[in-house]
Amino acid sequence: MALIRTEKLTLSYENMTVIENLDFEVKSGDYLCIVGENGSGKSTLVKALLGLKKPVGGLIEFGDGLLQKEIGYLPQQTSAQRDFPASVSEVVISGCLNSRGIRPFYSAKERKKASENIKLLGLSDLKNRSYRELSGGQQQRVLLARALCATKKLLLLDEPVTGLDPMVTAEMYELISKINKSGVTVIMVTHDISAAIRYASHILCMREGAEEHFFGTTEEFLKSDMSNFLTGSKRERSAENGDT
Amino acid sequence: MEILKEMLSAPILVRALIVGILVSLCAALLGVSLVLKRYSMIGDGLSHVGFGALAIAAVMNLAPMAVAIPVVILAAFLLLRLSSNSKIKGDSAIALISTGALAIGVMAVSMSHGVNIDLNSYLFGSIVSVSGGDVVISVILACAVLLMFIFFYTKIFAITFDESFAKATGINVNLYNMLIALLTAVTIVIGMRLMGSMLISSLIIFPALSSMRVFKSFKSVTICSAVISVVTFVIGMIISYAADTPCGASIVCVNIAAFAGFFIAGALLSRSKKS
């Protein structure tokens, strides 16, 4: 049974269809990278998986006892204000909210989980600092720690390395890969094809306006025309051939 | 102290103090969330709608609260819808509704010959207009706001900080937004009697902005705004009584002073940290 499976998934804004008839599935332990040009609908797909956007057609199925609200989510752009007065630990622990009913306060277990994730992401020194005083990269790590608090099963990351320097980017990828190896399924949107090829077990490649999207394992992706198109080699040939 | 004792011996002033303290507390707590969500103009818009509703109620000889509270709650829901809808620009929609309501209120007042309406007290507030019924409503309101902040504090934080993440974790964001809008509407209508419709939104905005100058966590900002709000209210009332100035304006002036103080303190703090 797959963790997430979509069938003929169609998503649109008003009358503009962004994604049409998309099929893919993610099994427990997979590392799926979603790649594709700007505006091809990657973030829209992420929102649909989170239940923030209703599909106009097709379906999204959750298996293996995964609840939609148990997905740890790292947004591409937070709706959070950059000047928000909140301490790092307040932000991180707010990820634990999904596992609680109406209890008003955080339990000791949740506090422990939050501080473990703070340690895992190397934020211990920043724990009591204000979120608004952190650099963009530090803020990104705080949000990743929050996402980890929200899940044991599935992390959904929308361009987690935007704006990070090469060193921190590499660290971030290693960290995500480590988290994946510890048993958490990862779905990551990225523009970094080489990272996708290096780390992912599966790749979903989306093209704007195209009806056919590529979905398969990384090996299959490397053999396909789509990868040549994206990595730049034999560009003309791929462009003529169109899709995969 | 003498002044305070003197004030407490007048029933009108006691009523005004009770209502004022409770409303300041509610306004400050709700204000933190509203200001951080960039919704503070909604408070301003609602107070104008409240003015229009009160004026019409007075002209038609209806109970002011019974008209104003439902009308302002409706307006609050409407404004919330408009601001979360990206198609219509939220700020211009608020300006439209608030100036429109103000104009309707003024028209109603000017056309009502024979009815004696004190426009000045509607616009800038007066302690005389606070009734026993207002005391009851403000006690209920304060209980509701405090309970909400105690029981749902973590959820309010999550919604204020990052609405789409909160939604993704299964929090019913719309419900909480509606609840906040509803309580804000009631706070504004009751506070308007004392502060006037022109000045009531300052109770929502000033304490939150002041405490954000100095404090860095959501919890400390929330607690500090509540304290600032109540303290500035009491000081403002004392000044208004002692110097015989309008109470709404006095309270706002004290808030300006508090903001200046916190602004300077914040600047000094961040400088001392750097050096």
Ligand SMILES: Nc1ncnc2c1ncn2[C@@H]1O[C@H](COP(=O)(O)OP(=O)(O)OP(=O)(O)O)[C@@H](O)[C@H]1O
């Ligand atoms: N709220 C919205 N209302 C209307 N159209 C939208 C909205 N958000 C996105 N779109 C449109 O949907 C399409 C897909 O957008 P989406 O954000 O999913 O792209 P993306 O693949 O994430 O791009 P990027 O790589 O730039 O992040 C775009 O054409 C965009 O203009």
Ligand SMILES: [Mg+2]
């Ligand atoms: Mg995107």
